Amino acid sequence: MLTVSPSIAPDIYGIAPGFRALSITVKAAAVQNPHVGETALKEACAAVLAGAPEWAEDHLAAWAKVFQGFGSKPKRTPCSADALRKRVLRDGEMPALDPVVDLYNAVSLQYAVPVGGENIAAYQGSPRLVVAKGTEPFDTVKEGEPAIEYPSQGEIIWCDDTGVTCRRWNWRQGIRTRLGVEAQEMWFILESLPQMPLEKLHEAGKMLTDGLEKMMPGLWFDVALIEEQHK
Template sequence: MLDDIWVDEAVFALRPDFAVLVMTAYDLRNGPTDDRSRAWLAEAAEQPVQTEKIDAWKDAYRAFGAKPQKTRPSVDALTRRLPLPEINQAVDAYNSISVKHALPIGGEDLDRYVGPARLLRAGGGEESEEALGQPEPGEVIWRDDLGVTCRRWNWRQGARTRLTEETTNAIFLLERLEPMSLEELKEAGEELADLLTELSPEVRITTRVVSDGK
């Protein structure tokens, strides 16, 4: 699964500095928010807002015609929500890392995917959930063989593949633009892996960075 995930050249043409750290986590034990994951969220909420990183994502949205003040990049929307929302332990884990590093992160149920995840620009007519709405031509989307899993790069994920308390196999997508370095991206991935391992000592984690030309 990890090796089959890809990013279309049209996305790199839009933002050559884009990279995504893809992480799979097998044998994950998720559960409702508890004191431990609540503390992760509280600590992340105390971090200063890293405006330059968020502004880079706003620029990326404008590049494909989206209005970031109307449909905000996920990390921008998340940093505006204080206290941070409590969803479940695994989501709390990646949301805390997202806010700490000003890094958009998506987490989804790997068993609900049909075919590999891929990031591309919409051609129009892609299958999409009613709640997500129909992507506009040229919009950057994540999708699998069944249809759209996340619209406008990282604005809104679909319900079909979302992480739930019953999820046992998950995929996490950590999306980087400059000024974040690739080194910090990898550090954020290691921090998320540590939190997931704290939740599930038996979890099996693998990672891969996909960047321009790789």
């Protein structure tokens, strides 16, 4: 059975006290209802424009403070949930991109929570959330061409044995592990701080798994809560 065991470096909890996340592993099935993602995205955009959820402002402000804590400038490189929300508030909508991406963006908007989606089959080793040394390669696109960049020393990154998979915690994904509807093995990470109620984090995870089950009936998934282990 497909297993994903993400690890969180202990010093992460010093940078973001109370950090917790839902790790969701999915073995995909044939897509029968691709419209599910786009429908969810439209509904989530409407919810954002109506001011939901009530904890959004506090949660995203907490993320901005965390980003400042490891040297990132949240106005220039905000957490993914903040960037999505600001785009919807500015444009009134978000265009559909891919059924699975649309769905997890909808969850992020509906619950004001950063959500990452990864093609776990492209990973070398398990996902790790660590403080960057600054030497880890990050594959991206610059001026329309493939490029390799490196994180700043002290930056928070998700990585595997090959290199960075997401820079500045949850700001920008790499190309190598990018997720699309064609992937057969998927991994999602929903990342929250204490300003988001824990039960709402679980609700967000259920919105994602319910939507995936509607999109591709017969899939297999596993959900695990990640939080600091106190001795």
